[in-house]
Amino acid sequence: MTKNASTTGLYTKKAIKCFTNPKNYGRIKNPDGIGKVGNPVCGDVMWLYLKIGKKGRKEYIEDVKFETFGCVAAIATSSILTDLVKGKTLQAALKIDNQKIVKSLGGLPPIKLHCSVLAANALKKAVEDYQKQKEKKKSK
Numbered sequence: 526m527t528k529n530a531s532t533t534g535l536y537t538k539k540a541i542k543c544f545t546n547p548k549n550y551g552r553i554k555n556p557d558g559i560g561k562v563g564n565p566v567c568g569d570v571m572w573l574y575l576k577i578g579k580k581g582r583k584e585y586i587e588d589v590k591f592e593t594f595g596c597v598a599a600i601a602t603s604s605i606l607t608d609l610v611k612g613k614t615l616q617a618a619l620k621i622d623n624q625k626i627v628k629s630l631g632g633l634p635p636i637k638l639h640c641s642v643l644a645a646n647a648l649k650k651a652v653e654d655y656q657k658q659k660e661k662k663k664s665k
Contacts, residue, residue: 537631540601547600549607551590558655560647564639569595571603573647577615577655585614591647598637602644605629615652621645 536544556574563570571593578587589611591603606626610618623641627633633641 535634535637536597536601537633539605540597540630540633543601543604543630544597547591547604549590549604549611550592552592553588553590557658558651558653560649560651560654562643562647562650564643567596567639569593569599569640569643571595571599571643571647573603573606573644573651575651575655583614585612586610586618587612596637596640598633598640599643601630602626602633602640603647606644606648610648615655618648619652621648 552572553574553576557577558575560573560575561571571591574590574592575586576588577584579585589607591607593600593603606621609621609625609629613621623638623645626641626644627638
């Protein structure tokens, strides 16, 4: 955890806020991409749903929602990820890694850093799923 982080026990106030009042929780009806990841050791499971829009030739994340079953860190990282990627182009969103997620929360306990990796991986899988669906539509 960062030394300057404003904390409540193990977690920063920002992480607690994202856990107790998560943004963008839920499902998107007819999503363009779905990313599902899990950790069999801790039992956390995340689903990330994307709705993709177009601005000119660039594709961007028009809407994003998540469903996460897991600990404080798993829910907080999912919530903050949705804030970080909403409105971004796919290329810009994919540059958001687990370190950016942790930094945006003001830190995480070392034992919970794997949750930020899960969130970043859920985004990658959702974008990959979108790209596969797009290719299927092109080949029809």
